[in-house]
Amino acid sequence: MQILIINGPNLNLLGKREPETYGRESFEEVLERLRATYPSIQLDYFQSNIEGEIINHIQQADGIYDGIILNAAGYTHTSVAIGDAIAAVGVPVIEVHISNVYAREPFRHISHISAQCAGTISGFGAGSYLLALEALKRKSENLFFPSK
Ligand code: DQA
Numbered sequence: 457m458q459i460l461i462i463n464g465p466n467l468n469l470l471g472k473r474e475p476e477t478y479g480r481e482s483f484e485e486v487l488e489r490l491r492a493t494y495p496s497i498q499l500d501y502f503q504s505n506i507e508g509e510i511i512n513h514i515q516q517a518d519g520i521y522d523g524i525i526l527n528a529a530g531y532t533h534t535s536v537a538i539g540d541a542i543a544a545v546g547v548p549v550i551e552v553h554i555s556n557v558y559a560r561e562p563f564r565h566i567s568h569i570s571a572q573c574a575g576t577i578s579g580f581g582a583g584s585y586l587l588a589l590e591a592l593k594r595k596s597e598n599l600f601f602p603s604k
Contacts, residue, residue, distance in 0.1 A: 457496070459592060460521045461487070461585065462513055463503040464529035470554075478554050479581050486582040494589060507531055511541040518545040523574075523592035525585055527552045532567050542572035548595065550588040553578040 463483060466473060471482035483503070491499055500521075502513050510528065517524055526549050528538055542549045549572070556579030557564040570576050575591065577584045594600055 457522050458498040459523050460517050461501045461525045463527050464531050465505040514541040524549045525588040539568040539572050548574040551576040552584040552588045
């Protein structure tokens, strides 16, 4: 399995940025733990503060990756274009947020990407990435409970 994690704007500052909301770990540390937990999964990582670069990576992942874990950060609430990019590709995308966006300001309750994603995980700290990875793994192995 090959999974691409894409982090959006300001997530390069994880560990230093508003640690009471986003935790004290850098994403490099989180990534190391994810790789140690899932040694059989190839986990690639891309971070950008630039909307178009995120769109380019979503497009380029199509046909190469088995899934994308996307924390579009602030672009979640503003970017029709990232939502369109997700809709345009066949690769399943899971939307993640470190914080519980629904317990925060009303503008964070709006997502332009949720409807295009396979699902959303929000509010479990760095664990949101782990839960998304587990979901993609189970999805690919058909390990979810049958719907009846
Ligand atoms: C975030 C939540 C967003 O509202 C915010 O703009 C971020 C991070 C999160 O991971 O909790 O930058 O996506």
